[in-house]
Amino acid sequence: MSDASLNASLIREDDASFGDYFALLKPRVMSLVVFTALVGLLAAPTGVHPVIGFCAILFIAIGGGASGALNMWWDADIDQVMKRTKSRPIPAGKVDKGEALSLGLALSGLSVIMLALATNIFAGAFLAFTIFFYVVIYTMWLKRATPQNIVIGGAAGAFPPVIGWIAATGTMSIEPWLMFALTFLWTPPHFWALALFMRNDYDLADVPMLTVTHGRRATRKHILVYTVILAAFAIATGFTGVGGPIYLAVAVVLNSLFLKGAVEIWRRDEDICEADNFKAERSFFKLSLLYLFLHFGAILVEAVLKPYGMGGW
Amino acid sequence: MSLRKEHELHTRRKGRNMGVGLLLAGFVVLVLALTVVKLTSSNFTFPKMDSEEQN
Numbered sequence: 001m002s003d004a005s006l007n008a009s010l011i012r013e014d015d016a017s018f019g020d021y022f023a024l025l026k027p028r029v030m031s032l033v034v035f036t037a038l039v040g041l042l043a044a045p046t047g048v049h050p051v052i053g054f055c056a057i058l059f060i061a062i063g064g065g066a067s068g069a070l071n072m073w074w075d076a077d078i079d080q081v082m083k084r085t086k087s088r089p090i091p092a093g094k095v096d097k098g099e100a101l102s103l104g105l106a107l108s109g110l111s112v113i114m115l116a117l118a119t120n121i122f123a124g125a126f127l128a129f130t131i132f133f134y135v136v137i138y139t140m141w142l143k144r145a146t147p148q149n150i151v152i153g154g155a156a157g158a159f160p161p162v163i164g165w166i167a168a169t170g171t172m173s174i175e176p177w178l179m180f181a182l183t184f185l186w187t188p189p190h191f192w193a194l195a196l197f198m199r200n201d202y203d204l205a206d207v208p209m210l211t212v213t214h215g216r217r218a219t220r221k222h223i224l225v226y227t228v229i230l231a232a233f234a235i236a237t238g239f240t241g242v243g244g245p246i247y248l249a250v251a252v253v254l255n256s257l258f259l260k261g262a263v264e265i266w267r268r269d270e271d272i273c274e275a276d277n278f279k280a281e282r283s284f285f286k287l288s289l290l291y292l293f294l295h296f297g298a299i300l301v302e303a304v305l306k307p308y309g310m311g312g313w
Numbered sequence: 314m315s316l317r318k319e320h321e322l323h324t325r326r327k328g329r330n331m332g333v334g335l336l337l338a339g340f341v342v343l344v345l346a347l348t349v350v351k352l353t354s355s356n357f358t359f360p361k362m363d364s365e366e367q368n
Contacts, residue, residue, distance in 0.1 A: 015322055015325055015326070016329070017325050017328060017329060018328055018329045018331075018332035018333070021329075049350050049354070051346050051347060051350045052347070052350060055343065055347055058343075117347075118347055
């Protein structure tokens with residue numbers, strides 16, 4: 001290519017770098033997808049060849065990234081008014097909306113076909129359904145229509161361990177759905193805590209977040225109710241096929257801390273929060289990240305130890 | 314807008330092109346590895362040709 005092709009009309013000072021395109025794939029969400037899908041794959045009773053296992057995780061991650069790019073394409077208007085999202089590549093003016101759409105569609109097709117070829121059709125179809133669910137059902141339809149948007153979005157984020165399991169076994173069973181339920185029930189308290197201390201963001205974007213539609217008092221109550229259900233479920237999972245003594249010990253400690261945090265959030269009023277800059281909400285949010293990582297980590301440890309007669313019950 | 318010989322834009326685009334190139338090369342290696350694993354697995358069988366099925 002000669003410099004003749006770089007005429008003034010084509011030159012953008014903020015021309016996208018490789019990293020900007022990568023940022024469209026929401027790398028932090030992708031890391032959660034990789035980890036939970038890996039746990040689903042390794043907790044499955046049938047072993048997979050390492051190369052096939054690597055391909056499965058890679059294509060599930062690319063599928064997750066493609067959903068992220070399509071989400072950024074659709075939500076570009078609200079991303080530019082929210083402090084948390086206005087530095088994303090589209091609102092920052094580095095990548096065009098059309099480019100995000102093309103990248104998202106191309107990677108969706110690639111990931112679904114390659115996962116089906118590398119593992120089985122069922123896994124590929126389930127990945128396609130997950131992308132459809134996140135982009136069409138959540139992003140396009142329900143995110144701006146209902147205050148329960150977070151609950152629905154949580155379902156999309158909870159599918160990866162199920163896909164990982166199907167990629168390994170080619171069949172469905174109850175165990176991956178226990179992992180699904182763990183992420184699904186964890187998402188609302190995690191995001192509502194964030195909404196409490198990033199409050200102006202969702203107001204400005206006109207997204208019907210629970211804090212806006214039902215008020216902050218109701219959101220605190222919702223966090224507590226979901227945390228109680230989550231804690232009961234997470235501890236009960238310890239007695240199932242994916243659990244074991246290590247998982248149970250981790251679950252008891254983390255859920256006690258999480259419940260304590262939720263009760264504290266429920267008891268606080270806005271004046272106290274303003275005074276300490278939402279200290280309890282921020283630490284609950286941080287704990288929630290550790291919570292999910294350690295629960296899945298414990299499931300992984302149980303699965304890895306099982307062949308040596310140590311994991312599980 | 315005039316361009317210096319080594320405009321920052323060149324560096325950025327070079328990085329982008331290198332990134333895409335490496336990804337494509339990685340993808341080729343991955344497909345090759347996957348093919349080898351699939352073909353050498355114990356439960357692999359060649360699909361029957363139509364003419365063979367008729368015989």
